[in-house]
Amino acid sequence: MLRIEGLTAEIDGKEILKGIDLEVPTGEVHAIMGPNGSGKSTLSYVLSGREGYEVTAGTATLNGVDILAMEPEERAAAGLFLAFQYPVELPGVGNATFLRTALNAVRKGRGESELDAMQFLKLARQRMTALSMPEDMLKRGVNVGFSGGEKKRNEILQMALLQPSMAILDETDSGLDIDALKIVSDGVNAMRGPNFSALVITHYQRLLDYIVPDRVHVLMAGRIVKSGGPELAKELEAQGYASVQAAA
Ligand code: ADP
Ligand code: MG
Numbered sequence: 535m536l537r538i539e540g541l542t543a544e545i546d547g548k549e550i551l552k553g554i555d556l557e558v559p560t561g562e563v564h565a566i567m568g569p570n571g572s573g574k575s576t577l578s579y580v581l582s583g584r585e586g587y588e589v590t591a592g593t594a595t596l597n598g599v600d601i602l603a604m605e606p607e608e609r610a611a612a613g614l615f616l617a618f619q620y621p622v623e624l625p626g627v628g629n630a631t632f633l634r635t636a637l638n639a640v641r642k643g644r645g646e647s648e649l650d651a652m653q654f655l656k657l658a659r660q661r662m663t664a665l666s667m668p669e670d671m672l673k674r675g676v677n678v679g680f681s682g683g684e685k686k687r688n689e690i691l692q693m694a695l696l697q698p699s700m701a702i703l704d705e706t707d708s709g710l711d712i713d714a715l716k717i718v719s720d721g722v723n724a725m726r727g728p729n730f731s732a733l734v735i736t737h738y739q740r741l742l743d744y745i746v747p748d749r750v751h752v753l754m755a756g757r758i759v760k761s762g763g764p765e766l767a768k769e770l771e772a773q774g775y776a777s778v779q780a781a782a
């Protein structure tokens with residue numbers, strides 16, 4: 535399970551996260567919702583270990599292991615997956631090579647053997663069939679000329695290959711159209727099970743029609759001000775964040 539306690543973090547000396555307490559038990563999918571600028575992306579960056587984000591207090595553990603002390607690639611080997619982890623375009627690097635390198639790095643960290651090109655292709659084809667993805671996506675450069683929907687598909691393929699125990703998906707700024715929403719939600723829903731949890735970060739309720747969360751948390755000004763069941767997302771949709779602010 536992911537357990538965050540009293541997490542405080544700043545960027546450029548400006549405190550953004552002001553004491554986050556959050557638990558996502560194994561097997562559950564939780565959503566974090568909140569208005570623009572509330573710190574949603576900051577939370578996911580801090581958990582991923584992005585440079586420039588300084589943790590000033592608190593802890594975050596995955597299955598009892600301190601993740602904040604780890605390098606980003608160690609976090610991936612520990613079972614954490616960040617959907618925006620590799621958003622870059624890499625002309626000249628084939629997508630298959632890229633995905634295999636990412637998978638083998640994680641496998642190595644887990645003490646598993648590396649997959650050769652043939653073994654990888656077999657596995658990738660299985661996953662791609664399950665996700666209704668065209669195989670030619672493996673042959674192209676990483677994200678080069680990919681549409682928004684294709685980039686999403688590629689991220690979901692990465693997730694399906696890496697088989698993380700905890701996925702964090704920050705969808706706020708990606709302007710997902712309905713097809714991309716379905717790609718993301720089908721991918722997450724296919725992973726759901728007793729050994730997988732996810733934190734789905736979103737500004738809009740819409741995504742949560744497709745990924746029905748076990749719990750919803752509202753983040754405002756760097757703090758979680760309210761938690762509830764999936765109905766909380768509907769309430770927010772109807773009444774807006776101001777209603778929570780007034781009550782908090
Ligand atoms: P959200 O994802 O909820 O929209 P963010 O985590 O992106 O919120 O931003 C939270 C706050 O941090 C905002 O007030 C934003 O202006 C500020 N912020 C984000 N990045 C930086 C940065 N690099 N330097 C200073 N302030 C930042
Ligand atoms: Mg934002």
Ligand code: MG
Nearest residue numbers: 574575706707
């Ligand atoms: Mg954001």
